[in-house]
Amino acid sequence: MGERPARAGTLLLLRHGRSTTNAAGRFTGWTDVPLASEGVHEAERAARLLARDGLLPDVVHTSLLRRSIRSADIVLAGLDRQWIPAQRSWRLNERQYGALTGRRKHDVRAEAGAGLYDHWRRSLHGRPAPLPAPDLVRLRADPRYATLRPDAVPAVESQADVTARVVPYWADVLAPRLRTGAVVLVVAHGNSLRALVTVLDGLDEAGVQRLDIPTGAPLRYDFDPDLRSVARGGTYLDPGAARAGAAAVAAEGHRLPLS
């Protein structure tokens, strides 16, 4: 058995840069949309922040969706670390938003009311209607999910469902790597990262409900040797920008986007 490092590694969480559907104010979920040009700039800026703090990842983890993969590629190019191993998993995908997928958040909020909108969007157990059957059939035929049992490709997920699929990824993949002292970069999505933070910080239901993750804002977690986070909530590398970004995410759907 090797020696246990004096402290475990560093976890860097990054929500992908703004996507085209984020910019249009639409629910996105498992739809595979590209980054908006602003999202490319956000990822480039994230790389500069990581470089500023000397945070050079040893390994990167992404979802199977191109907005996370592209963001990770941009960050690693900015750090001259494109050679590090990459691991991709559906477990890091965005929450499956079911029938809300593709709909404008502003329209959903106006139709359903603020209470139901917030329940669907941010509560732990709120679950909108499922994806229409033809869309689900198409999704289950997508080759990127070919190794999954078809019923593992969800028709809709609550935030609790997302947490349930993220927990094994934390326990079986990320945590063992951090225990080796590695710097681990995870580039994923608003709700899969909310799920990870729920586990890292032991959030209760109210904490989950209040949590918003801004796009393109690196969030750092350091751990003690027992892999307990040393700072609750982690540390954003640019706290001011992260606060403003999180507030903008929280307010999505309240107004129509300008573009």
Ligand SMILES: O=C(O)[C@@H](CO)OP(=O)(O)O
């Ligand atoms: O649309 C989505 O899939 C997510 C993230 O972009 O939205 P929300 O922040 O409303 O959960």
